Amino acid sequence: MTFSVHRFEPPSFVPHRWRRGGHLQTLLAPRATMGMIEWQKLSTQIKSEKHRLPVSEGDTLILHDDMPAPWVESPRGSVLLLHGICGCHAADYMVRFTRRLLAIGVRVFRLDMRGCGESVAFCRGITHAGRSDDVLAAIEFIASLTSDRGTPIGAVGTSLGGNQLLRAAGRVGAGLDARPSYWDRVGPIVAIAPPIDLQACSDRMEAWSLRFYNHYFITQLLRRAKSTLQMREELGGLLDGRAPKTLREFDRRITAPMAGFADERSYYAESSAHSVVEQIDVPALIVTAADDPLVPVDSFVALRERLRESTRVLTMPTGGHHGYTQLDGTAWTDELIAKFYDAAW
Structure with missing residues (x-):
């Protein structure tokens, strides 16, 4: 049965009492704090590997592969994580998402885009909002590593990475990019605070x-x-x-x-992904906040009527630009991602 993003019930979000409003939610976003003992314990429970991913123009990206140990091919599949404009594989939200997904048995791939993180030494180009070809290259690589065709491949893009992800899926759906042979395995996908316009x-x-x-x-x-x-x-x-x-x-x-x-x-x-987002034909969840100071919520209002049934826009009343700090100081999106893939797979 195909997973329905519209039937998914997201976790409730009660914002932190001292971090109200878009600016405070953005500037005081949760951090991936972890003590040395906790980190050492986690490291013994996962198997990590780095892959080199050749892309266009002679550049090479670094793909960080984290999986529960011992690893057996899981029907829960794998999730590709894409960072924002100033991020990399080690960004707080990338680490937090990884921990939550590993805990439910999902294999995680964190991509360093062009000129970011450990990809810097291997790239003459820079990442930008239109690098959807790099997203497709990463998904294709993941498909080749996870040979069981019954296992799905999801993806989560944050901010700029969200636009890259939606643009990639939209261009495939619109026929602007060739439909990869693995495309039936892709989805659901999530874009958090994507600057689609x-x-x-x-x-x-x-x-x-x-x-x-x-x-x-x-x-x-x-x-x-x-x-x-x-x-x-x-x-x-x-x-x-x-x-x-x-x-x-x-x-x-x-x-x-x-x-x-x-x-x-x-x-x-x-x-910009907004020109093709209505052509996305895999289950997709777009998460935005009404008080995001950087991405106008109006970008999504007019979009709703044009989207396919497989795509849902979830607009929260507050949360800033990927802040979503809860009463206990944790990030609501961490719970969202874990619950979303736990329900989907």
């Missing part, structure tokens, strides 16, 4: 009230871009002059030329 997000980020977020993202992205540009002397001049002040300026001066787009508007138009 990059132009709308860029417009939002131009607000003076969001200057702190611009500063944070640009600082992190410039540090990452510098290491990548050291391999590409022909683009070294992109960092000349003063630093960009907004994400839009960063995308205009650095993201677009490094990724081969004419300008930032072309990048936004070609990379």
